[in-house]
Each structure stands twice: as C-alpha cells, then as structure tokens.
Amino acid sequence: MGGYFGVASKEDCVFDLFFGVDYHAHLGTRRAGLAVYDAENGFDKAIHNIENAPFRTKFDKDVGAMKGQLGIGCISDYEAQPILIRSHHGTFAVTTVGRINNADEIVEEIIKSNTHFFEMQSGEINPTELVAAIINQKENFIDGIRYAQELIDGSLSMLILTPKGIYAARDKYGRTPIAIGQKEGSCCASFESFAYLNLGYTAVRELGPGEIAVVTADGVKTLVAPGKDMKICTFLWIYYGYPSSSYEGVSVEQVRYNCGKLLARRDNVRPDSIAGIPDSGTAHAIGYSNEVGIPFSRPFIKYTPTWPRSFMPTQQSKRDLIARMKLIPVHDLIEGKSLLLIDDSIVRGTQMRETTDFLYASGAKEVHVRTGCPPLLYGCKYLNFSRSKSEMELITRRVIQELEGGEVTDEILQEYVDPDGEKYQKMIDKICEKLHFTSLRYHRLDDMLEAVGIDKDKLCTYCWNGKE
Ligand code: SF4
Structure with a gap:
C-alpha cells in the first residue's frame, strides 16, 4: 500500500517530517524516502531499502544532515521514492500511493515525444517517475495533476514538493486518504490522520476525492474542488489502517x-x-x-x-x-x-x-x-x-x-x-x-x-x- 507525509513550516521541518513518516511504517516494507527544500540550500533527498531494518534506523544519519522548511516523505511497498525531477515546472519532488494498470500504454505515448525513462531492475518504469512525466506533459502543476488523475487507470494520491509549497492531490475516487493537520507556524498533509497528533498538530480536515490543495506554513488552500463520487478503500478500516487512525471521520x-x-x-x-x-x-x-x-x-x-x-x-x-x-x-x-x-x-x-x-x-x-x-x-x-x-x-x-x-x-x-x-x-x-x-x-x-x-x-x- 504505502503512505506519505508532507510538512510546510516557518522553522526547520525535518524533525516533524521524520516522525510523521515513521508513523506510516505499518503501510509498507520495501523502500522509504525523504525530500526537503531549504530556502538557502535548495533540495536534498534520501532513499533507503527498509526490508531488513526499520525506517528510523535507516534514516538516522540523514536526518541529522538534512534541513529545510518544506518536506515530503514516504514508506513505499514497491518503488524507490520520492523522486526529484527537473522540468519546465522547475525542480520538484514527488511521492505517490496507488497503482497504474495502464502504465505500458502511457509510457509508449510519452516516449513518442523523444523522451526516455529509466527501467527498474524488474524492467518496469518507476510508477512515481511515470506520474512526474505525465504531470510534465502540461503547462502547470494543476493541469498536470488533473491530467494524471484522468489518464491513470487504477488509483493515484500524491504529494509534490516545490519551493513554494506542497501540492496534495487525493485520488479521483478518494481510494486513499489525505488528512490535513495544523499547528502554530506549520501545516502538514498525511495519509494517516493520527500521524501528526503526537507532534502537536490538530486535525483540520480531510481532502475530498480528486481534490487538489496546496499546503504552506500558513495553512491549506483548495486549488481544485473535490468531486462528488467516492470509492474509498474499505480495507483501510478492516486491516491496513493503523487502529488510532480515522478516515472520513x-x-x-x-x-x-x-x-x-x-x-x-x-x-x-x-x-x-x-x-x-x-x-x-x-x-x-x-x-x-x-x-x-x-x-x-x-x-x-x-x-x-x-x-x-x-x-x-x-x-x-x-x-x-x-x-x-x-x-x-x-x-x-x-x-x-x-x-x-x-x-x-x-x-x-x-x-x-x-x-x-x-x-x-x-x-x-x-x-x-x-x-x-x-x-x-x-x-x-x-x-x-x-x-x-x-x-x-x-x-x-x-x-x-x-x-x-x-x-x-x-x-x-x-x-x-x-x-x-x-x-x-x-x-x-x-x-x-x-x-x-x-x-x-x-x-x-x-x-x-x-x-x-x-x-x-x-x-x-x-x-x-x-x-x-
Ligand atoms: S476495498 Fe479492496 S479492491 Fe477496493 S481498494 Fe481496497 S483492497 Fe482494493
């Protein structure tokens, strides 16, 4: 399944990012990653294999070295992410949760415009890289995210880290959640609603299906309103979700x-x-x-x-x-x-x-x-x-x-x-x-x-x- 956590803060956000992501450890067993943006030093990123050691142990050193006011991170059950991309949108980092059933067709279509993808060891294209490539087909992030939501057969929720803020986009049918938390000087977007409570945040709201919002240190702003239809994963309540979480209240x-x-x-x-x-x-x-x-x-x-x-x-x-x-x-x-x-x-x-x-x-x-x-x-x-x-x-x-x-x-x-x-x-x-x-x-x-x-x-x- 996988999970994500993103935070925008007026101060350094790395402590909150580290523990916010760590509270998603139950959602994946393969890879984990952090990406931060610092106003002085720009982007920084770390990805580790977590198959044989917990997230906290693997990222201990990175966290000491990282700094930034904006950050996203993930626990991934499949591909290495977040990935860092430079395109006509500027530099950005992206992390996703979902599944792309029509990946081959989309890859073929994008390759026609003389671009390329790295293949993973399995021969597949990293799904998060594919999402970034889809977003890059359009003029701006909002159009790009909407295009990805429409094009992908399966599901897709994501966080995109840019120097100006974090775009949070929930799956078109809300199969996976995004909850927003806030405290003085910081705002976060999280898969699991409980992940930020012990970090001093209070719950603001959950994004609706297909909603696109931007998270800054001052709060959350909707950029594209949610759709009417929802099909949230029922298994979140039965097995995948952590007991202290809630979805749709x-x-x-x-x-x-x-x-x-x-x-x-x-x-x-x-x-x-x-x-x-x-x-x-x-x-x-x-x-x-x-x-x-x-x-x-x-x-x-x-x-x-x-x-x-x-x-x-x-x-x-x-x-x-x-x-x-x-x-x-x-x-x-x-x-x-x-x-x-x-x-x-x-x-x-x-x-x-x-x-x-x-x-x-x-x-x-x-x-x-x-x-x-x-x-x-x-x-x-x-x-x-x-x-x-x-x-x-x-x-x-x-x-x-x-x-x-x-x-x-x-x-x-x-x-x-x-x-x-x-x-x-x-x-x-x-x-x-x-x-x-x-x-x-x-x-x-x-x-x-x-x-x-x-x-x-x-x-x-x-x-x-x-x-x-
Ligand atoms: S309810 Fe079942 S089929 Fe639907 S998203 Fe969850 S696990 Fe998948």
Whole structure:
C-alpha cells in the first residue's frame, strides 16, 4: 500500500517530517524516502531499502544532515521514492500511493515525444517517475495533476514538493486518504490522520476525492474542488489502517469493534475464549467478546522487541516463517480449551492452517475461525499490496476452481458472492475442511458496510464482490 507525509513550516521541518513518516511504517516494507527544500540550500533527498531494518534506523544519519522548511516523505511497498525531477515546472519532488494498470500504454505515448525513462531492475518504469512525466506533459502543476488523475487507470494520491509549497492531490475516487493537520507556524498533509497528533498538530480536515490543495506554513488552500463520487478503500478500516487512525471521520478501532460485534450477533458457538490473531484480529476479537460476554484472551503474544514490522522479506515462504516466529504461544490458555480465533481476513490460508494445527498440537479442543471481512474473491486492482499478488493465490479462487472443476468465469464467481447462496456455503465448508478449522464463518458484506457506517456507495468493495 504505502503512505506519505508532507510538512510546510516557518522553522526547520525535518524533525516533524521524520516522525510523521515513521508513523506510516505499518503501510509498507520495501523502500522509504525523504525530500526537503531549504530556502538557502535548495533540495536534498534520501532513499533507503527498509526490508531488513526499520525506517528510523535507516534514516538516522540523514536526518541529522538534512534541513529545510518544506518536506515530503514516504514508506513505499514497491518503488524507490520520492523522486526529484527537473522540468519546465522547475525542480520538484514527488511521492505517490496507488497503482497504474495502464502504465505500458502511457509510457509508449510519452516516449513518442523523444523522451526516455529509466527501467527498474524488474524492467518496469518507476510508477512515481511515470506520474512526474505525465504531470510534465502540461503547462502547470494543476493541469498536470488533473491530467494524471484522468489518464491513470487504477488509483493515484500524491504529494509534490516545490519551493513554494506542497501540492496534495487525493485520488479521483478518494481510494486513499489525505488528512490535513495544523499547528502554530506549520501545516502538514498525511495519509494517516493520527500521524501528526503526537507532534502537536490538530486535525483540520480531510481532502475530498480528486481534490487538489496546496499546503504552506500558513495553512491549506483548495486549488481544485473535490468531486462528488467516492470509492474509498474499505480495507483501510478492516486491516491496513493503523487502529488510532480515522478516515472520513470514522475511527478504525471502532469499526473493528463493530465488525466483531456484528459477527457475534450472527454466531451460535460457545467457545471458552475469544482471541484475535495479533495484531490484525485483536480489535475484531475484542468487539466479538464484548458482545457475547465470553472472555477475550491472548493464546498468542507477538514478540515485538527484536522483530520490527519492517523485517519482512519479499519471498512469500520466508514471510510466512517470520510471521509464525513472531507469535509466541501461551500453553495454559490453549490446552483443553475451545477457542474462537478471529483474523481480519484469510488471504492464502497457509498461515491460518499452520496456526490452527499448532493449536491442536498444543492441546486445543476446538478451533473456530471468524474473519473481519467477507471472502476475498478478487485481487485489488486499485492499490499495490505485497499481501496477495495474484488472484489464484487466494484460497477462495483455488477452492472455487476445485468445486467447479474447470475455468472460473466472472459469472461463476458472482454465484459465490451471495452469503445466503448454496455455492457460497459449499465454498466456506471446503475452506473450513482444508484449513482444519472446527467451524468457519466470514463477515457478511452488508454487516461490514454497516460496521463502517458511512454511505455504502462511497466505499470500495471490489475485492469482495467484484463491483467497481
Ligand atoms: S479492491 Fe479492496 S483492497 Fe482494493 S481498494 Fe477496493 S476495498 Fe481496497
């Protein structure tokens, strides 16, 4: 996914920039970067690989050396950024969050005007560099940003650092957020709304879908008004967002409690305790436990002191191993017990099956599994996730293919969306059997949308029902 933070200040902004970006560390595991502009010394930039060490460790030295009154930074789950560009707009730095599905076509089109791109090791063009190239096709930043918002199939939110201020542009359909905070002499734009609170900022507002604004030390000014249509990523509340964040004024932690509560209302098992897979299922489990009055417990504790979130290799088998090694079981809470375990979702299922097998091996009597969202049937086509790269990795897809015994068309897939349908139940039973659970229930889409509570037409639900 990735996240960004930008700050404009009358004083030096590097301290706020550093910690503001650091508060986005949960959103990406690959690269991170900072870019600053100083009225005397101009631009400066640093980018590091954060796959094997946390953001703070990697940028410690840079932060001591950097200075400036304007800055942007990011945690990226994919490409190296922010990138620094010199064009007819002057020098600027840009950082993005999103996904460009039609990158090849756009690259071909731009290359026709005798320009060039650097290829990354993968052979692809750095998506943030591509966004800069699109912006450079137009006469000014506003036209360039609008052009990029129109041209790109996927999603795009961005911050652009210029000597005069920071342009903040939210995705056309608001798939990802931009929140504005302010304190005396400084104003910031942030993916996560909580990131600036401990730095002394207070929340001003969130940008609307497609809105383009400029952030200076004096505040935020809208340059292009927001559009009417919104499709914000619902997964932000279910999994990706930090618990202390809120989007569209709705608290992430509260939504997770609501999810647990609504899950519990449709359930009929009476386990000895309710537990969440740490940390992704913890809040959902608290909501469930509070609703049914069965104690919440922690049969697994996450060992965090020496396993920073960012130590997450890109290879899937290694990721599974690391994820497992981080969880330490508490045998007294497992042996002879009937447990109900909640996670935000089931992606490939491997980790959940291993966890369940481990619980049985440790003497658990029953392992009931519940999820904070409906079955994931479609891969996300709006954001880049390291979690599931291909749709065929999804346990649902593998099971549906097995049940159908042939090609799975979109029409067939749609038959598995309805939680009251026969095919849906068959899929759930099969997943339950494959992953060795005592019982399995997923959250219903209507309940999940109720848990978020805003107008459901404003929420993206593509990965659950394939609806754009
Ligand atoms: S498809 Fe799912 S993960 Fe992707 S933006 Fe929509 S809700 Fe978020």
